[in-house]
Amino acid sequence: MELYPGLNYLNTLLYEMPSAYATIKGNSAYPDLYGIVRFYPVVGGVLVNPEIYGLPVETPVCSNHFFGFHIHDGRACTGNGENPFANAGGHYNPGGCEHPAHAGDLPPLFANHEGFAWSAFLSDRFKWGDILGRTVIVHGGPDDFHSQPSGNSGAMIGCGVIEMA
Secondary structure, eight states: OOSOHHHHHHHHHHHSOOSEEEEEEEOTTOTTOEEEEEEEEETTEEEEEEEEEOOOOOSSTTOOOEEOEEEESOSOSOOOSSOTTGGGOSBOOTTOOOTTOSTTBOOOEEOOTTSOEEOOEEEOSSOHHHHTTOEEEEESSOOOSSSTTTOOOOOEEEEEEEEEO
16 A cells, blocks of 8 residues: 555646547637646546636626536437537436436635636546446536535536547
8 A cells, every 4th residue: 555645636737648548628608717627537537627717707806606517328428509518418427326426526626816717636437448438517506515416516617528548
């Protein structure tokens, strides 16, 4: 057993190419939203690294800068006028679990005052091969972690399809 297994994850982020990624683009109401989500298979699960720019943040010091962030079951970032990402589907949930225990439920994005969010976390809820071709969604509001079926996190404002790197 290694003393500091987290260092292996940091080395993975710094020196290895991801096995999969999703290029995030905002819908027509959020054209400045863009980014990338990288997926690295590691011992213990999948290391997920979102890097998102142009999130819609307000300037007051006490404003909310949390955004729901999920893997969805759909395979396209297309939709209609009412929901530009309707074809992204619902949360990826092969186990039929209640929210927030879906395989696709991810920690929220926390943006700084300039609308930038970056994080890295480990998930053992899915294997990277299971999510290839599925969508990653950025929501317009925070996930409340209890409302069914998807946490009441607001409109889908950004989307990307997970592709093999």
